[in-house]
Amino acid sequence: MGTALVTGASAGLGLEFAWQLATAHHDVVLVARDEERLTRLARQLEAAAGVRAEVLVADLADRAQVDRVADRIRSDEDPVGLLVNNAGFGLAQRFVGGDLAREEQALDVMVRAVMVLSHAAAGSMVARGRGAILNVGSMAALLASGTYSAHKAWVRSFTEGLAVELKGTGVTATAVNPGFVHTEFHARGDIDTRAYPEVAWLDAQDVVADALAAVRRGSVLTTPSLRYRTAAGLVRIAPRSAVRAFGRYRKQIEHPSLDEPADT
Known part of the structure; x- marks a missing residue:
């Protein structure tokens, strides 16, 4: 893989x-976005693993900053061999009556940035004849849970289409589609998870290990854990009316904090 570039690297799955x-x-x-966290992480990685850790502070909701990241991906100096499009956050609001600016920010981070950075990576990697793009999707792509589901459905479909284009080039595209994962994602997005039993949750280490193994195999789609693969299969064969009836499975907590959304 060579050098790997990871978005949303300061917390959660990105970390x-x-x-x-x-x-x-x-x-x-x-x-x-969080320079302090990134700098601390870079020092820890270099000390513990003996690798080079480069910090690139960017808000992926800002197109100019996305372009800076794309320029780094296209650089021939220490070329990026693996792009991990991980940045994202939960909205925890209804679309009707919700904050449209927040909806646009989510679209920019989880759709536009993925497209722009994947375009930069695919072009550079194909020219070199090797590389991989890993997009973090979600089980939500199969559901009807507001615009978050729509964004992740786009990621899944986009990754499959990209994989078709890349066939035979030496470059692969993979989407990992986890369910609930123990990270900061839900707390920072003010999402109430109290209704979900412990069996519904995955460990970040297992999800990431599954995703990287899928990249090494050249798999296009991977769903970590048998229970979520089974759930995905059931959702695919269920009538869409039943899926829609399930509706939003994430609710905003009663007293949301003023924290920023997960790192972008």
Whole structure:
């Protein structure tokens, strides 16, 4: 894989991707908004794994900053061999009556940035004849849970189409579609998870290990854990009316905090 670039690297799955890639002796480029967290993480990775950890502070809701990340991906100096499009956040609001600016920010981060960065990576990697793009999707792509589901459905479909285009080039595209994962994602998005039993939750280490194994195999889609693969199969064969009746499975907590959404 060579050097790996990970978006949303300061927390959650992105943080775990950074650690697993670094301990597998890959240099990493860490992308997120929180410079303090990124700098601390870079020092830890370099000390613990003996790799080079580059910090690239960027808000992926801002097109100019996305373009800076794309320029780094296209650079021939220490070329990026693996792009991990991980940045994202939960909306925890209804579309009707919700904050449209927040909806647009989510679209920019989880759709537009994925497209722009994948375009930069695919072009550079195909020219070199090797590389991989890993997009973090979600089980929500199969559901009808507001615009978050729509964004993740786009990621899944986009990744499949990209994989078709890349066939035979030496470059692969993979989407990982986890269910609930123990990270900061839900707390930082003010999402109430009290109704969901412990059996519904996955460990970040297992999700990331599954995703990276899928990249090594050249798999296009992967769903970590047998229970979520089974759930995905059931959702696919269920009538869409039943899926829609399930509706929004994430609710806003009663007293939301003023925290920013997960790192972008």
